[in-house]
Amino acid sequence: MGDRVITPLDPGFAPLALAYRAFCGDVKARGDGRRFVLRILRGKGRSSAFETLIFPDGVADERNIRMMDRLIKSLLWIRGGYAIQVSGSEVIYRHLKAAYQPSGSREFDARFMARVYEQPFQVENIENPEDIASSQEASSAIGQHLDGCRIGFDAGGSDRKVSAVMNGQTLFSEEVIWFPKVTEDPEYHYREILCAFRAAASHLPRVDAIGVSSAGVYIDNRVMTASLFLAVPEALYAQKVRDIYIKAAHAIGPVPLTVANDGDVTALAGAMGLGKGRVLGIAMGTSEAGGYVDEDMHIMGWLNELAFVPVDLSPDAALDEWSGDRGCGVKYFSQDAVIKLAPAAGIALEEGLSPADKLKRVQRELAKGHAGAAQIFETIGVYLAYALAWYALFYDIGQVLILGRVTSGRGGQLILEKTRETLLKEFPGLSEAFDIALPDEAARRVGQSIAAASLPEIP
Numbered sequence: 447m448g449d450r451v452i453t454p455l456d457p458g459f460a461p462l463a464l465a466y467r468a469f470c471g472d473v474k475a476r477g478d479g480r481r482f483v484l485r486i487l488r489g490k491g492r493s494s495a496f497e498t499l500i501f502p503d504g505v506a507d508e509r510n511i512r513m514m515d516r517l518i519k520s521l522l523w524i525r526g527g528y529a530i531q532v533s534g535s536e537v538i539y540r541h542l543k544a545a546y547q548p549s550g551s552r553e554f555d556a557r558f559m560a561r562v563y564e565q566p567f568q569v570e571n572i573e574n575p576e577d578i579a580s581s582q583e584a585s586s587a588i589g590q591h592l593d594g595c596r597i598g599f600d601a602g603g604s605d606r607k608v609s610a611v612m613n614g615q616t617l618f619s620e621e622v623i624w625f626p627k628v629t630e631d632p633e634y635h636y637r638e639i640l641c642a643f644r645a646a647a648s649h650l651p652r653v654d655a656i657g658v659s660s661a662g663v664y665i666d667n668r669v670m671t672a673s674l675f676l677a678v679p680e681a682l683y684a685q686k687v688r689d690i691y692i693k694a695a696h697a698i699g700p701v702p703l704t705v706a707n708d709g710d711v712t713a714l715a716g717a718m719g720l721g722k723g724r725v726l727g728i729a730m731g732t733s734e735a736g737g738y739v740d741e742d743m744h745i746m747g748w749l750n751e752l753a754f755v756p757v758d759l760s761p762d763a764a765l766d767e768w769s770g771d772r773g774c775g776v777k778y779f780s781q782d783a784v785i786k787l788a789p790a791a792g793i794a795l796e797e798g799l800s801p802a803d804k805l806k807r808v809q810r811e812l813a814k815g816h817a818g819a820a821q822i823f824e825t826i827g828v829y830l831a832y833a834l835a836w837y838a839l840f841y842d843i844g845q846v847l848i849l850g851r852v853t854s855g856r857g858g859q860l861i862l863e864k865t866r867e868t869l870l871k872e873f874p875g876l877s878e879a880f881d882i883a884l885p886d887e888a889a890r891r892v893g894q895s896i897a898a899a900s901l902p903e904i905p
Contacts, residue, residue, distance in 0.1 A: 451868045453828040454821040455790040460760040461832035462516055462773070464872075466839075469513045473499045482534035484518055485578035486527035489563055492747065494525040495581045496840075503537045511541045516756045517839075518542065519771075522555060524736075524840045526663070526749035528563035533575040542569045554769045555754070562663050562670045562749075585744035588704050589714045591900045594654035597646040597698075598899030599639070600708065601660035601674055603627055603732060608642040609895035610649040618649035619895055626674040632686035635675065639694045647698055655702045656695045657901030659711035661735065663749060667692055667705040673733075704901035709737025710745045715897035716847045716885060717743045724844030724880075726837065728752065728830075730852035732801070734779040738841055753780070757833040778829045781805040781852060787825055791818030802851075809855055823857040827864025834865070834882075835873045846882040858884050 453459045473479040479499030486494045496517070500510045518530060530546070532539050545552040546569050556567035572578050592614035600607040603626065610618040624638050647653050662672025668688050669675065675687045695703040706714075713727035714737070723743040729735040736752035739745055753776035754769055763773030764786055777783060781801050788795050788804070793811055795804045812819035834846060853861060862884055869877040 451828055451871060453825045455787045455825045458760050458762055459758055459829065462757050462759050463832045463835035465759045466513060469509065470498065473501055478502060480534055481575055482514065483575040483579050485531045486521055486525050487529040487531065488525065488527035491582055492584060493582045494521060495579055496521055497579060500535060503535055507537050510535065510538060514538050515541065516759065519555065520755045521840060523749060523751045523754040526562065528559050528565050529568040529570060531570045531572050531578045533572040533578055539571040583746065585740050585742065585746050587744050588706065589897060589900050590718060590743060591903050594904050595650040595652050596899035597643055597653060597656045598895040599642055599658045600895060600898055601658065603661065603674065606638060606642055607895060608646045609899060610646040611896055611899040612650060614896065616895060618646060620645060627676050630677045630679060632675065632678050632682055632690065636690055636694060639690065640697055643694055643698050653698055653701055654904050655902040656698065657898040658691050658705040659708045659898040660705060661708050664705045664707060667703055702902035702904060706745060706901055707737060707750065709735040709750050711737065711897050712849065713737035713739045714743065714745065718897055720845060722844065724842055725847060726841055726843050727847045728779065730779045730848065730850035732781060734775040757829065757836060775833065779826065783826055784808050784822055784852060787822045791822050793818055805851065809857060812856055820860060823860035824864045827861040828868050830861060830865045831868030831872065834869065835876055838876055843880045845880055847885055848882065849885055853884055
């Protein structure tokens, strides 16, 4: 795969971006590359297409399969969809057909997407590549509406934030600790959400609109899947959770409501602060969250579930216990990454500590000058540089914002510095194409509440 910047604490890391660059180079060198086209369908006529050159069937089948499996999974989790269509390789089609079936290697992915889009997952082989060679994308001009009296609600996994915003000015804001992920009764979630709405409403002369920023996948303001409701029994999900924000907003009044993924709202907040679009936001916390706004500062309606996007091609890459896959972002850009690297850094973490407390322990060691702790965040910085080179295949990026509690304190600066250094060496074109920054924490909090409140348009 060629020379690369070595990750200080993970020398076995095999960057997917470098593997793909080498793959494309080798295919081109043979001179007989075959056109391979794929498209992801996600409903309402929307689709995302991608094409590349691969080895002819029968020449390097294992390499074709390994590379295209990772590329297709990446496009699926970034864009979202209920069907994969491919053209150009019978061998790859057969692999995908088996992988996305029950008991197949991608069963988790297929089940997740089927639930989100409420229809069975499909893999199709298309004879004519031109039939699937074009995308049908549509952006939504939600956000940036600052007129009137608005409620902005940010539903986090450990605390909920709400703001009362009038004509772009925050009149009231509060953060309340809550326990949504471990609570089975959905009435608890509803009461907490409604309590937050009412608290903000009490500081406004009237309520003209409500905007919600929440982790998870939302379609038409409905909760398709979200970790906030992880403990709610499946039998109650459709009845009590699907329309939970719609019901809570209706209790305030017949006002416009817009619910958006928190990653997208973070990217929107960053774009509003910068005054320009093409912003990719990456939050490193309990997991890896992503969000994106295009050149017009519009949200694309994509999943942006970067936690499940692969970045490491090593057969010994870290295993994600939930999806059963290896080398995916959740183990490289979250508190799990810090915990994973701690032993190699010479930091022993007590088994009884929660993941959040283990992260804090490492951050305390870093503050005390522990050299191994510094290497943890430098390693994450190298990870991030190569991941950004991979993400750039699927996003038009002008600005990257990194945030989340993993980036708190000196660790964030170390990640930032190592990411920039690695990009400059390995991908100088990308280093010039986009900047990477850490938003100010205080500004981000206020900006997030205003961005959430700005989501709906008042008729």
